[in-house]
Amino acid sequence: MHIRISKFYNSGSGGEDAGIKLQSVSNGTLINNNFSNNNNFGIYLDNSSNNTVSGNTANDNKHGIYLSGYLGNSDNNTVLGNTANNNTYYGIYLYESVNNTLSGNTANNNNYAGINLRDSDNNTVSGSTANNNTDWGIHLYESVNNTVSGNTVTNNDHGIFLENSDNNTVSGNTANNNTEWGIHLYYSSYNTISGNTATNNDYGIHLEFGCYNNTVSGNTANNNTYYGIYLTGFLFIFFDNCDNNTISGNTLNYNLIGIYLVNSDNNVIYNNTISYHDLGILLFSDCDRNKIWENYVYINTNVSILHKISYL
Secondary structure, three states: OEEEOOEOOOOOOOOOOEEEEEEOOEOOEEEOOEOOOOOOEEEEEEOOEOOEEEOOEOOOOOEEEEEEOOOOOOOOOEEEOOEOOOOOOEEEEEEOOOOOEEEOOEOOOOOOEEEEEEOOOOOEEEOOEOOOOOOEEEEEEOOOOOEEEOOEOOOOOEEEEEEOOOOOEEEOOEOOOOOOEEEEEEOOOOOEEEOOEOOOOOEEEEEEOOOOOOEEEOOEOOOOOOEEEEEEOOOOOHHHOOOOOEEEOOEEEOOOEEEEEEOOOOOEEEOOEEEOOOEEEEEEOOOOOOEEEOOEEEOOOOEEEEEEOOOO
16 A cells, blocks of 8 residues: 555544554555644554555644554654644654654644653654744653654653653753653653753753663753752652762753752762852761762852751
């Protein structure tokens, strides 16, 4: 199946109606079509594998491009160079879909997320732009072993958000000028966050509750309103701490606090450059057995490194 240079719009409003729907289709090609202004999906793939979706426009639908595992996983598809803007919910959405490649897409001004992966593993999201989305630029929910690299996510609420998602790699992305978070991990462990830029957000890189054994290395987090890198555990629930993470080789300038740990134990912080803050490194409340060495901490207004214990 090959469809090229066509326009499809005003499809029905049924639950699975779409500008075009591929169900149980393999080795198909959709190139340079316009699937905009449909009542539900622009492009919908279900139980479909080894297809190429390239150069299409899917704007002003409920969902722009949707890969579904409703009847069976949609696997090994290539979604390349498409535009999915101004959709009511999501620009590009993967549900129970594995081993897909999303590259060079534009997903801007959508009401929830530019690119969303749910229960989807071993996918690659690279070289895409996800700006000005109401909630998330790129969101992973209960998704593992994905690679998110070289994307630009700006002017969202969250730039990149990993939620209950483990063993992912987030590298070389630009996550600037988001309302709250540049990169945010929530109950997510064994991830690698490396070589990203997270500037001019409220929080640069935030690991929140139950984040274990993550590596945060070689990132730049400057000019964030509050904290460059921020780890927060929950005081009353042991398993909700942020423990055993490695923070190394990051550059943190002109935030309120460079690195801030709350209720976080057994973390390693070394070889970071931390300058021009109110506080360089702050450990607050129940922070035990953290190792801090060989950081370059200078020209901070008050204290370079402070461990403050709160008693309830």
